[in-house]
Amino acid sequence: MDVAMEPSWKKELATEFNKPYFESLVNHLKTEKQAGKVIYPAGSNIFNAFNTTPFDKVKVLLLGQDPYHGPGQAHGLCFSVQRGVPPPPSLVNIYKELQDDLGLPIPRTGDLTSWAQQGVFMLNASLTVRAGEPMSHAKIGWATFTDAVIKKVSDDKQNVVFILWGRFAQEKASLIDASKHCIIKSAHPSPLSAHNGFFKSKPFSKTNEYLVAHGIDPIDWKIEG
Template sequence: MTTLPPPPAAWAHLPFFARAYPTIAERLKDAPDVLPPAHHVFAALEACPPDATRVVILGQDPYPTPGHAHGLAFSVEPDVRPLPRSLTNIFKEMSDDLGACPPDGDLRFWASQGVLLLNTALTVPAGQAGGHARLGWTTLTQEVLEALNDAPRAYILWGRHAQGFAPRLTHPGALILQSAHPSPLSARRGFFGSRPFSRVNEWLIARGETPIDWTRG
């Protein structure tokens, strides 16, 4: 049995949690092998309340390999080896962009600096990538982005799926970076060389904000 957690307090006002979430929770109640573990489902939103969110990186759904996903897009538990291929490419681009990358795939230290690592589906059946893509989680993504549209923030949209949410990002001061997805199938079509990490930091510094320590350096 999968018992999903209550809404994260800072986001509980979103209509999704009263209208759609009870149905999703009921549908998953008897579903086997749901990832990530239930207590991690809202980890990204719990780590980044609206007022603390400075950068948003949109993912698609959690890693379907047991032991990998812990609720933050692209992030894995620190002992995961080898890294997922998309994350390997993210670190390769970061090394080219910044000259370093984190020592492991645990990106929770990004979240602690205000980087919301949000998947557009918050659950996945083990071994079935995209298995919950139509469960209703997308409504939450839309409402989160609308809530964050009240102030200028930086958005990193990798691939067509994430870029489909770009029309909702209408704040005139927002930084919106779009490129190919870091997956092995598309990384060489515009992800490599896109320099998203330094570009976000340049934007933050220009606004008088503290840049993100992307590398734990």
């Protein structure tokens, strides 16, 4: 199956695209669209995380669960929203921790593309969602695909920082070889859980400390605009 994706990822994931589950997933999305369902993000952004952060550039894997399900929000990078859209509550808390951890100003935009361009692979476990229906595509095959993606990064790369916020993300730790990567875990930045260990967890400085210790350029976490 031909998938529009950045070449290095397309090569790494070629076997996944030809498996029956992936064909079923694509057919499911086509059927919903034909039935008039609105799906986020737009088709051109479904693989935005892959297209913005090539496989050989991945330094950090930040795992989210589900794309935002409101209009104009999701654009294929976990926790990020398109420019002009107010940062959602979880992202507001991420910014609070960013300020507390590194002393950086609270950004006005919720667009995290600059992180992705530096090697922060911003993966959601599900890459699509029906408008207004959170988790509506959680069981159509995306988890099989993104589990394979996480395992591929773990197996074929060295010294990647995996940031797992919340119980859902932390369950994916079993896919990661902790002997050659760094796993950073904490509570989820959601307002429901951020006070249970996300705040004061210092994920941004911890990430950069690990990267520098392994001879890898750190991430400039400052968001302009």
